[in-house]
Amino acid sequence: MRAIIPLAGKGTRLRPHTHLTPKPLLKVGGRPVMSYILDDLIELGVREVVFIVGYLGDVIREYIAKEYPQIEAHYVVQEVQDGTAGAIKLAEPWADQELLILFVDTLFDADLNLAKTLPKDYAGVIWAKEVEDYQRFGVIVTRPDQTMERIVEKPKTPISKLANIGLYFIRDSKLLFEGINHVLSSPKNGGEYFLTDAFQYMVDKGAKLLVAPVEGWYDCGKPDTLLETNRHLLTTGRGGIAAGTKVTGAEVIEPVRIEEGVVITGGRIGPNVTLGKGSRVTDSQLRDTIVGEKAVLERVDLHDSLVGADVQATGLKGSVSLGDHSEVFAE
Secondary structure, eight states: OEEEEEOOOOOGGGTTTTTTSOGGGSEETTEEHHHHHHHHHHHHTOOEEEEEEOTTHHHHHHHHHHHOTTSEEEEEEOOSOOOHHHHHHTTGGGOSSOEEEEOTTEEEEOOTTHHHHOOTTOOEEEEEEEOSOGGGSEEEEEOTTSBEEEEEESOSSOSOOEEEEEEEEESOHHHHHHHHHHHHTSOOGGGOOOHHHHHHHHHHTTOOEEEEEOSEEEEOSSHHHHHHHHHHHIIIIIOEEOTTOEEESOEEOSSEEEOTTOEEEEEEEOSSEEEOTTOEEEEEEEEEEEEOTTOEEESOEEEEEEEOTTOEEESOEEOOEEOTTOEEEOO
């Protein structure tokens, strides 16, 4: 089994943080978003991954080579942003076996082992999460046997509440790429081609795609949802205070994640705060905030904020989004 991971997006909703760091490598719960997914793949036994790269692709390559040398990585550059079908099409040279396709804007609690136990008469699995705000998503309409009938983008009426989360197992890769080629041959949507249309092609040709539920689905694609996901991770195992952290005269309200070499003097930290390695925080109040490595904060009062690595900030109050190496000094 191989995995395909599209990574070519520019992450515009997370600027300025994605000016220097690809969106999949932004940290949540103290780790890059993509690392959680790669660990799941390794646990499943997947050792070969096709990465569809583009913007800041060299940073992705360096990270994989350093942190995941056990992965046999293939890279292909998506020169034209023509949608999810166009991205997956680029992986066709490696698509001669069963495939997992994973979009890394989100984290999920899903049983990927289903890919190993799926009955032979199924062509694949689409994982989905039941949501109340179904109008925001592509939703999956299922048959009584829980196979896909169709996918509808952002429906105005409640035909389904099963949101497509961007996680797929495809056994019949030949039929998938037949569907992708069909989609790419029919221009629409302003030149953007959707992978879900290829799944619809498969179903229309008689393929059975099982729709499987996930326990949890956590968005990392924009600042507010990244902070929500950080809160979830801190309360489910990623919180804690590293040994050797220096806390003097400060109140710490859990859950928090305070990493090695952090120095806190005065103020109040938490809840739902991550402080990266080597950061220094003095006479400050932080809640619902992610702070990068080696940041220096003095007399700040921040909430619902993203503060990059090597930031220096003094006297700020409110909610901010500061990219790496920013310097802001307020009176």
